[in-house]
Amino acid sequence: MVIKPPQLQSGDTVGIVTLGSPLAASRIAEGIATLERMGLKVIVGDHVYGTDGFLAAPPREMAADLMKMFVNPEVKWILPTRGGVGVASILPFLDFPTISQNPKIISGYSDLTVLLNVFYEYANLITFQSLLLIDFNPRTPVYNFNQFFHATSTLTAPWEIQNPPGMPLESKVPGNVTGPIIGGNLTSYVGALGTPFELNTEGKILVLEETHEPINTVYRYLNHLLLAKKFDDCAGIIIGECTNCIPAYGKTFEDVVTEFLVPLGKPLMTNLATAHGTYKATIPIGAQVQMNTFNRTLTVMEPVVSP
Numbered sequence: 001m002v003i004k005p006p007q008l009q010s011g012d013t014v015g016i017v018t019l020g021s022p023l024a025a026s027r028i029a030e031g032i033a034t035l036e037r038m039g040l041k042v043i044v045g046d047h048v049y050g051t052d053g054f055l056a057a058p059p060r061e062m063a064a065d066l067m068k069m070f071v072n073p074e075v076k077w078i079l080p081t082r083g084g085v086g087v088a089s090i091l092p093f094l095d096f097p098t099i100s101q102n103p104k105i106i107s108g109y110s111d112l113t114v115l116l117n118v119f120y121e122y123a124n125l126i127t128f129q130s131l132l133l134i135d136f137n138p139r140t141p142v143y144n145f146n147q148f149f150h151a152t153s154t155l156t157a158p159w160e161i162q163n164p165p166g167m168p169l170e171s172k173v174p175g176n177v178t179g180p181i182i183g184g185n186l187t188s189y190v191g192a193l194g195t196p197f198e199l200n201t202e203g204k205i206l207v208l209e210e211t212h213e214p215i216n217t218v219y220r221y222l223n224h225l226l227l228a229k230k231f232d233d234c235a236g237i238i239i240g241e242c243t244n245c246i247p248a249y250g251k252t253f254e255d256v257v258t259e260f261l262v263p264l265g266k267p268l269m270t271n272l273a274t275a276h277g278t279y280k281a282t283i284p285i286g287a288q289v290q291m292n293t294f295n296r297t298l299t300v301m302e303p304v305v306s307p
Contacts, residue, residue, distance in 0.1 A: 002180075002286050003125045005076075005103040007305035008152040010039045012076040015069035015104075016133060017045040018056035020111050021084025025049055027134055028081055034136035035079075045069065048081060055086040062086070063093035070102045077152070081133040083110030088188070091118055091197050099123040105152050105305070108132050109275035110211075113184020113285075118197050120182065120286035126304050128152065129184050129207070129275060129283035143273075147282040152305055158290075161281050161298040163273045171293040172257065175267025178301065179235040181289040183207030185275065190221045193228050201234040205291050207283055209240030211276035216248040219256050226264075236267035236291045238298070240274025269293050 014035055016028070028049065032042050045065035047057035056062060069078045088111070100123045107128040108116060116127035130148045143164045150159075163169055182204045183189070189208075192198045199206075210218055225231060239261065242253040261268055269291060273279035284304040291298055 003103045004306040005105045013041040013074045014077045014079050015043045015075035017065045018048045018081045019062050020087040022051040022056045023081040031133035031136040059089035060093045063090035077105040080108045083112045087111040088114050096122040111188050114188045116285045126286040144280045151282040155303045157302050158299045164279045169296040170271045173268035176292045177235040178290045179203050179205050181205045186210040186221050190224050201230045205236045206234045207238045209274040211243045214246045214248045215251050239270040240272045241277040243276040
């Protein structure tokens, strides 16, 4: 049975880590101040402010920071500062049995989604494609916070993952399927193919989103997943936003969805508010979810945290 981290409550402690690219100290300070105003306590990892070229620190040291947060009994939620290059480099240095024995809420998106799915696969832990520390600022829509705090504090089920008003989910291929929901950033998953940490899609509902890629590159990545047979055994596909993705050769992102994904015949829903977009739905990686494209609903069938 999947492991559900303890629910988040007012006054709990957040462990801040940097697991990829560096982040400016001013952005880190803004995020911490916002968390504290929300009534949360904060512990900062050893390399949160670090800079080692395009990494915050060597991979083994970033992994050690993360493991310290897992074994610290005070920490209830592990919050990376940002994604960026290098998150996958820490995977060989993680202790998955220890993570399973010390479940915590951990959230993030972009490159962090590789880590989130690996925790589900290797530590059997539900994780959350959702907020990073950079999102804790006055410019973030209230919707994003409501999504995260509802998911991480609610013990009742079922409940729907809903887009903000005026942004409807769109049905592309009819179907009604239930299974664990996985996925995240397209580029990051292509990068994990052929490694021990590549995505296991069998029986899963697969969410994909992208940012700042030309559409011909998006096509290339989707085709790579197709050749790797990642669409063969999935139960359904949910496409999030492709933010700032530039049309190429006269083709748009919508064209790629219509011409490449629709013919696969898998239940397919699009336009989910995800990750790099302004509005960020919280996706509980590893939770049982019902995807019904007939009525355009995405329903979480179980609590994703424990008392």
